[in-house]
Amino acid sequence: MAVRDGQVVDLWWADLRSAEARLFAFLDDRELERLERMDRAGDRGRFALGAVLLRVAVAAATGVEPRSVTVERTCTDCGAPHGAPRVAGARVSVAHAGPLVLVGTADVAVGVDVESVDRGEDVARWVVREALFKAGAAPQAPVASLMVPAPWPRYLAALACAGPDQPVVVTHDLDESAAALEQLAAGRWP
Numbered sequence: 001m002a003v004r005d006g007q008v009v010d011l012w013w014a015d016l017r018s019a020e021a022r023l024f025a026f027l028d029d030r031e032l033e034r035l036e037r038m039d040r041a042g043d044r045g046r047f048a049l050g051a052v053l054l055r056v057a058v059a060a061a062t063g064v065e066p067r068s069v070t071v072e073r074t075c076t077d078c079g080a081p082h083g084a085p086r087v088a089g090a091r092v093s094v095a096h097a098g099p100l101v102l103v104g105t106a107d108v109a110v111g112v113d114v115e116s117v118d119r120g121e122d123v124a125r126w127v128v129r130e131a132l133f134k135a136g137a138a139p140q141a142p143v144a145s146l147m148v149p150a151p152w153p154r155y156l157a158a159l160a161c162a163g164p165d166q167p168v169v170v171t172h173d174l175d176e177s178a179a180a181l182e183q184l185a186a187g188r189w190p
């Protein structure tokens with residue numbers, strides 16, 4: 001599979017049209033607790049969708065069942081469960097903006113970000129900087145970063161990953177994510 005040569009980053013896009021009550025069954029107790037404290041529907045939808053899409057992306061990358069993916073969010077600064085998500089078997093990053101949720105998976109440190117162009121003057125530079133920050137690369141380590149197309153107009157997205165070369169990006173679009181989430185919700189995960 002020549003196309004998988006080099007560093008590969010898988011990007012999964014979903015939007016709030018896929019956020020539905022059945023997906024809440026795939027969240028763990030800590031995630032449900034956190035959801036309880038959110039009073040805005042958009043926040044709840046984005047968080048739940050991101051948490052389940054993360055399991056779908058990790059399942060696709062590692063071959064485990066989505067339900068078997070344990071997401072660790074203990075903050076490395078304060079110990080509260082609001083840190084960047086970590087899973088066994090892959091490096092991951094999750095971002096939300098407006099209706100959009102983006103999950104990136106790779107074998108190396110990876111960061112993704114998406115923002116509305118309405119957030120400010122220089123959103124393109126902002127998303128790249130945020131992706132680099134989330135990749136957590138040491139200042140001296142080689143890191144690749146690039147803009148990636150977002151599936152809604154007026155949104156900009158970027159990814160960053162460790163390594164000297166530009167990664168091969170495999171994009172799983174809104175339709176593919178919606179189909180995977182539907183299969184999962186319906187109990188028909190392959």
Ligand SMILES: [Zn+2]
Pocket residue numbers: 075076077078079080082083
């Ligand atoms: Zn903290």
